Amino acid sequence: MAASGDINADSEKFLRGKYAIVGVGETAYVRGSGRTTRSMGTEAVRKAIEDAGLKPSDVDGMLSYSYNDSTFSPTIAGDLGIRPNFYMDVYGGGSSTEALIGIAMGVIEAGMCRTVVIFRAMNGFSEIRIGGTGGRGAVAPVGGDGLFTRSYGLSSAGQMFCQSFMRHMYDYGTTPEQVAMVKVIHSEHASSNPKAFYKKRMTVEDVINSRMIVKPLHLLDCCVETDNGTAIVITRIDRARDCRHAPAVIQSVVGRCCKPRPDMHYQAGPISTVAGHYAKDILWPNAGLGPEDVDVTGSYDAFTFTTMLQLEDYGFCKKGDGGVYVSDGTMRLGGRRPNNTSGGHLCEGYTHGVNMVIENVRQLRHDIDDSCPMGANGKRQHSYDYREGGCRQVKKVEVTANLGWAMPGTGSAMVMAQDNR
Amino acid sequence: MTVRGEYLGMPLVINDLQHEYREFFGYCAKHDLHLQNCDDCKLFRYPPTTACPFCASPKATWKPVEGKGTLYSYGEVHHAIQPVFRQYSPYMLLLVELDTQKGKPGEYDGLRFTGNLAKPDGDLAPPELVRSVGIGTRLRIVYKDAGDGISMPLWTIDETATQPAKPWRYAIE
Numbered sequence A: 001m002a003a004s005g006d007i008n009a010d011s012e013k014f015l016r017g018k019y020a021i022v023g024v025g026e027t028a029y030v031r032g033s034g035r036t037t038r039s040m041g042t043e044a045v046r047k048a049i050e051d052a053g054l055k056p057s058d059v060d061g062m063l064s065y066s067y068n069d070s071t072f073s074p075t076i077a078g079d080l081g082i083r084p085n086f087y088m089d090v091y092g093g094g095s096s097t098e099a100l101i102g103i104a105m106g107v108i109e110a111g112m113c114r115t116v117v118i119f120r121a122m123n124g125f126s127e128i129r130i131g132g133t134g135g136r137g138a139v140a141p142v143g144g145d146g147l148f149t150r151s152y153g154l155s156s157a158g159q160m161f162c163q164s165f166m167r168h169m170y171d172y173g174t175t176p177e178q179v180a181m182v183k184v185i186h187s188e189h190a191s192s193n194p195k196a197f198y199k200k201r202m203t204v205e206d207v208i209n210s211r212m213i214v215k216p217l218h219l220l221d222c223c224v225e226t227d228n229g230t231a232i233v234i235t236r237i238d239r240a241r242d243c244r245h246a247p248a249v250i251q252s253v254v255g256r257c258c259k260p261r262p263d264m265h266y267q268a269g270p271i272s273t274v275a276g277h278y279a280k281d282i283l284w285p286n287a288g289l290g291p292e293d294v295d296v297t298g299s300y301d302a303f304t305f306t307t308m309l310q311l312e313d314y315g316f317c318k319k320g321d322g323g324v325y326v327s328d329g330t331m332r333l334g335g336r337r338p339n340n341t342s343g344g345h346l347c348e349g350y351t352h353g354v355n356m357v358i359e360n361v362r363q364l365r366h367d368i369d370d371s372c373p374m375g376a377n378g379k380r381q382h383s384y385d386y387r388e389g390g391c392r393q394v395k396k397v398e399v400t401a402n403l404g405w406a407m408p409g410t411g412s413a414m415v416m417a418q419d420n421r
Numbered sequence B: 001m002t003v004r005g006e007y008l009g010m011p012l013v014i015n016d017l018q019h020e021y022r023e024f025f026g027y028c029a030k031h032d033l034h035l036q037n038c039d040d041c042k043l044f045r046y047p048p049t050t051a052c053p054f055c056a057s058p059k060a061t062w063k064p065v066e067g068k069g070t071l072y073s074y075g076e077v078h079h080a081i082q083p084v085f086r087q088y089s090p091y092m093l094l095l096v097e098l099d100t101q102k103g104k105p106g107e108y109d110g111l112r113f114t115g116n117l118a119k120p121d122g123d124l125a126p127p128e129l130v131r132s133v134g135i136g137t138r139l140r141i142v143y144k145d146a147g148d149g150i151s152m153p154l155w156t157i158d159e160t161a162t163q164p165a166k167p168w169r170y171a172i173e
């Protein structure tokens, strides 16, 4: 089986720096939105287009993803008067964001459209809960692949991933306290995020003492479930430079890169290694830089463990040292390389990845929406005081990396940078 | 013909298009573990597939495999999602690595079965049994009959095997 390292990533690097994210938008992150995914998707898309300084008629491509729990592009397009030259609605959750960004670049490059909006709208708490409680599948007859999973009470994301997490602890001596620090640090970040669903700062003890869901996952090792719409606008760099904000320029993107045996990833070991091990060999060569050049990360935190496993396998630390990396202060605001400065899925809200991209776009713009006072130029005057209720803008941020997670065997990633024309 | 069964109150169904699953569970119904063995590269695979994951050959023969192995990793569910499992919590989500084909074709590969910890009669394990099992525990396959042409494979502690002095368990009980 060919490793992704056999791909001559350099051969495609001509798209490096050619596309950018120019607009971002989101609804509130809530439990009990009291409205449809159509309404939330429309709001997020409208705000993202407005943020880009564009009109709906300037957008002619649409992409979305869902687990059949959302509203498709044509409906949102209709609500906003968009006439798509291209749209596609795909099946998928985590890691779809970066993959669809790559697809957007491809369809624009192919001349199929000019500017694409990607959205994800979900009532992840009040309609379809991803954790499965009360979900449609929980009581249906067991057949097909489910005979090897649901028949054993193996159905939710936590239940599907826990063996990989546990094996990492076995292989490398990773401790519950180290992993809990992911939640602690993300909760610190969320305490300065007015949009975050959970703003309370948590301690290692809070995580360890929260009730066990599925070993090794305590309740606070698991992300929040929320209702929200999120959207981003992508276009070619020349058009991006005419938009309202400084473009977040895409350097490299990897979409749904897999370990061997994506049908049942446990068959291919080591199981404490995740898809990032393969994705990194596409991500870094295409971007023309490495993990040491990254200022801010957005490592998907469906669980505390997913943040750690990805940072480790993308090479931010030595294999097996993930527990140390996530607990030594590196990824805290004020640290060497903050991760998920919004609080991520553990604290801000659950969006299947879009909010982590939105946050990094704002970091690169130097325009994080914290509580720092507005200046005369309409931009916040950031204090870089990272105490509760304070600043979350990283002082020096030129390069960001998003690491999207679908499951241990599948992931996506993206590197963005400030425009250095 | 569609195979129908019932396990722990859950309706099970294998429709008549799913030939590979029908074969696998049909052998299980005879309390006899068989896996597909590739006619070309001679490797076994799990779960059943429609071609060989190692050489893409469509040709395979069902062959007997010894149902013995070692616990490779696990999760332990304290908050059940499927209503039927609430009464059995905490229950173990096992990943059992068979002795057969261990470390093949790659150094870290193997035939790793998903499943639950059970008593020798196939009933799900009580909490004290759950607490005695960890990575390294030697396990053997058992079956719970679920209907005509289908039994569920499960795993129990192998009484005849040499067990590790202290199997590896998550730090907090």
Ligand SMILES: [Zn+2]
Pocket: B038, B039, B040, B041, B042, B043, B052, B053, B054, B055, B056, B057
């Ligand atoms: Zn073969």
